[in-house]
Amino acid sequence: MFCKDDVKRKNMLFVPPFGDGMGIGMEMKTVMEKLEILSDAAKYDVACTSSGVDRKGNGKDMGNCIKGGICHSFAADGRCISLLKILLSNECIFDCKYCLNRKSNDVPRATFTPREVCELTMNFYKRNYIEGLFLSSGIIENPTYTMELIFQVVFLLRTFYHFQGYIHVKGIPGADPDIIQKTGFYVDRMSVNLELPTADGLKLLAPNKHRKNILAPMRQIQNGIIQGKQEIVQYKNAPSFVPSGQSTQMIIGATPESDYQIMSVAQGLYDKFNLKRVFYSAYVSINADKDLPALHTGTPLLREHRLYQADWLLRFYQFKAEELLTEKRPNFNVLLDPKCDWALQHLEQFPVEINRADYHTLLRVPGIGVKSAQRICGARRTGNLRFEDLKKIGVVLKRALYFITCNGKMMYHTKMEEDYITRNLLALPEKLPFQKDTMTYKQLTLFDDKVETAELFGGQKEILQRVV
């Protein structure tokens, strides 16, 4: 006897992709419509990276993976296109308030067949349009069933099409651990969306989702990765489980969490769940709901940018969240990047001597990045560095000059005073990756109460008025 699921699954597998499976022909229009609906529905998912795993071609099948990832194009919003980022289906039984595909929204719905997804992936990959597949889905019937459909696609793609390129799928919270485990052996990266930074936010905006259901598969994937690594040491040819690690994302600005809360959550995820990446997605107001920011509120791009800057400080600059923010100072400075801001609060640790300071200390100097810190450490072995050498190495001197000495001398005669340096740093235009008008200062503090705002900007109010 067939159960309903089996019939459906069978249909999904055996409906030929385009006509009889050779070329697009008659079905081109449906595939085009589906692709438009299901890529449009997937666009709010941030992760489009193809990095984290090096896999040479096997000399026979199509595809390989490059550790650093490859960007294949950039969309009109400036975001990288690396993977064929689509939903398998935007049919969804859930009703998350922030989501375009929520059950109660009246939007066009579509579902790909596994063969369609595979044909698209292979043909796009062959033409070097993409680095691989990113597959997520709305919840069809129930989480386990949805995860099974996703599994079928990657299974088909890996075993029938022999695709060796990058595959990133979403782990569906609440799905049977067995199916998540099975999927993990066929994909490079799996991610479970945290959706919102705190459990309270999730409860408010995603009534069908529960924090523990999200953290459970995240933990399962983490354990799978750790176990997989041990097995690879033991047996060289053991299949690798999620070799490129797991990531997650959270929506920023739909709920009233502070930057401090968000960064603490991110740090917890890195420390306790070994995540490769945490992505922050500035909330784009697409749905009207009393629990959401008003429609057409600007997208908090600057806030998202600051969070990414701070995220970099956690991952590559050996900073801790509590060094950057505190409960009393819970939000990032709109005018200065988090590293400058931190340095100004810790002037007692500066200036540092370029020719002697250790790598860790160099990393904390504004204007010195990971690469220039490494180059400094390499170059000073062959001889003392002067300011003009630093410029060649790539140090942003106009920022760094307040915090460093070369051979015991500062570049100019400067005062080690917070106000003085702040004023000078603010006079340098910060290169932001977006136009200024997308997010105003007022919108950014949408959820801050007035006292907090006054505290946050109290010291710099005058400057603020001059700059803005």
Next chain:
Amino acid sequence: MEEYTLLCEDSIDGILTGIYEAYQIKKEEGVESHDRIHLYAGEMVQQRLCMHDIHIKTDLEKSHKVIRTLVEKLSEENYYDLCLAMVSDGQDKADAVYHTVVRALQTKDRNMFAGLQNDYILKAFTYQRNANNELMHLRGFLRFHELEQGILYAKTGPKNQILPFLMAHFADRLPSENFMIYDEKHQVFGVHQKQKEWYLVQSDSFQEEELVFSKDEQCYAELFCHFCESIAIRERTNENLQRNMLPLRFRGYMTEFQSKY
């Protein structure tokens, strides 16, 4: 004090032969320092018409000797980086590479580009980085079109002569495809036949109009163009950022920026 200027062919083997000869001259003529010897390749050669210049004829045996030394005394990675610098469009790349090699062999520093205070090293490093950046870009931005017989064809116009590096990348990625990449700026073809080694062909009489595309080609190009449009978030439109990440000079070769789809 006498200065020596050596002129060589603008190719990896040409420059490596030049380096070999420079070492020979230093030894035979008893030149006290490599700083008195200069090596130029390609366009720089045409600009100079000096009687005392020494023209070097490319010699594969000599260049292979240099390669062996570089790989043994420095490392495979360092040699790879030097190759990138040698295919770059830096005017004085040969001189920069030559003097970087001299210093690296003297100091035996595994991190060849460490001493960035030195102008030669800084230049070689910069050229290597330029060529590598373009290679990174083109690994993603190159677009293949499927021809009637299933052959994949791509056209590109890189500043640096990085076609061999691109071929190696795609040969690993698409081992069972017949494909070719045409570098129209340097008029070179890279050809890869299914399951075989790739090779380069010089050609200046190529008629692109004669190519016939497969019947699926148009469909997939259109599908991808639609995908690129629908994947963008309208509220975040940011053409400056798009231009920073994907400079205009690449777009002429890219499917999704052609108005015909």
